[in-house]
Amino acid sequence: MNSRVTAPFLVAVLLLSGCGAQVEGAAADRKVTVKRCGQDVEYTTPRRAVVYEGGSADKMFALGLTQHVHGYVMPPANPPVTESPWAAEYAKVKFLSDDLLNRELVVEAKSDFVVAGWRSGFSDQRGITPAILDDLKIQSFMHAESCFNYPGHPERVTPFEGLYTDLERLGKIFGVEDRAASVVADYRKRVEAVKAQAPKGDPVPVFLYDSGTDKPFTAGAQVPPNEIIQFAGGRNVFSGLDARWSEVTWEAVVQAKPEVIVILDYGDKPAAEKIKFLKEFPTTSKLPAVVNDRFHILDYNEGISGPRIVDGLEGFAKYLRELPK
Template sequence: MRSSRAVPLTLAVVFAATACGAQVEPTAAAETVTVPRCGQQVAYRTPERVVTYEGGSSDKMFALGLTDKVRGYVMPPANPPVTESPYAAEYAKTELLSDDLLNRELVVDSGADMVVAGWRSGFSAERGITPELLDRLGIASFMHTETCYNYPGFPEKVAPLEGLYADMTRLGAIFRVPEKAAEVVGSMKQRVAAVAAQAPKSATPPSVFLYDSGTDRPNSAASQVPPNDIIRIAGGRNILADQNARWTDVGWETVVQRQPQIIMILDYGEQSAQQKIDFLKSLPILRSVPAVRDNRFFVLDYNEGISGPRNIDGLERFGAYLRELPR
């Protein structure tokens, strides 16, 4: 079993894997903790110089009070400005290392001892930056559990919000702040439960289509990404929940056939949310879709739609939106 650092197991704090991470069995003067990285058990020393990719990774660190452990962040330009983030003050204390994609040279040059990113959302075999490669360089890596669905060799499939809880618990273990992680996860679960309790009850929940991008074929959210949980827990039904995938392309014919009552717009990229709405309204093929006909569009911030603490903000906002819809 490969680990990020070769260390005697007698020095490890070993975790028995659970849905949200593990239960701790500490040893005296422990130097490492063993935590799941997708389906692989990996031993971590406490990192001091972490590089984070995109808002979800940074926000997880900030929510755990670990700003001082962040060496810097990588934020592609399509992402919403960090000045608009609830964690804007924490970003201001942290260096922007690049406004491009994550790459090996940047990580090495920054002196990072750990990288936090997602599989195929930061880490990429095609671009030559993978956890396995970083292991060989002596640099630890942490992957968002939600992205482990199709990680080669060590997949891990969990509901997206369960993946968020797992990440907070696992990062709390790696950085030796388990109490803070338990507090954060407990608060998240309370907020989620409150939305679920208030969700409109209907034998036929309102159907929702998420529009990410695309003209010839729209890109949307299937069952393995946070918007699916946001829609479901708030009281709706993702029209692509039957697709066992993460982000996926579909045909416009599928959207028309499934007749969504609400279209959720993922707000990021060069097109504004309003430009995306205007585009959808301009398509003749969508004129019969109830969401377009009734002008029912909900805008989800990009960082509410990728794995991170802001998933809960997006859930609360969408829950309120559904409750306000006329029945």
């Protein structure tokens, strides 16, 4: 731990056990300044966190912080939590809602900390933003990957670096920096191993299909699938979009001639339905990826900011390595 945390009046007793990381004694009331996007924010160790979507919950669970999580909000797009590597941890906390994140829910839960992404959880339109929660004396944390267009305090990090940054910042907020450093080091090692095995030569052109029939919704440069494709040895045909998730045209997809299509698999929009559409839709039925039946399914939680993007990278990299030459 750093010197700020180990100062005599902020001594934290870190207990690592099978139940995760516990911070006891004086650490429960410790204060630390950590960035929330580009803004320096002072945090008091949270005790009743509300986490939105699998990525937020998984970051807390990966750091052994289950006892600090009061409950989770899981919209229908998320696959069942019983399929999560942290299913046992989900079972220890409350399921609060399958709706979008909202202020009333957070207040009713008596939460002192909310974890979500900017515009993927927090929203001006729905009246739940970090500024609004600040006025309510409720702390908040935003995924760094979502911060590039956060009003007033933008921050730009690449998606995988965003994951590492979030884990390190959460580790500091909860006084488990050593645990965070260990988790991040493991993820970095796994990512570097994938890069080392990536196929040589020209990268395979890859299109990520999220949803949409009139116009397709896809991954721009600011979300994890862009780097999943890149690190595995492919090329996201829409990597030039300086955006997160973005609507494009079918004409642009056809012009890109993708040889592989990654299907983002939602809980409420199954991959099989999307593949069926691409095969039957005249505009896409002749794409190289469709003709050669080269589809790779990426689980929803392997495509949004969270620990499972490393699993998603390893799975897609294996798929690319095993493609016929």
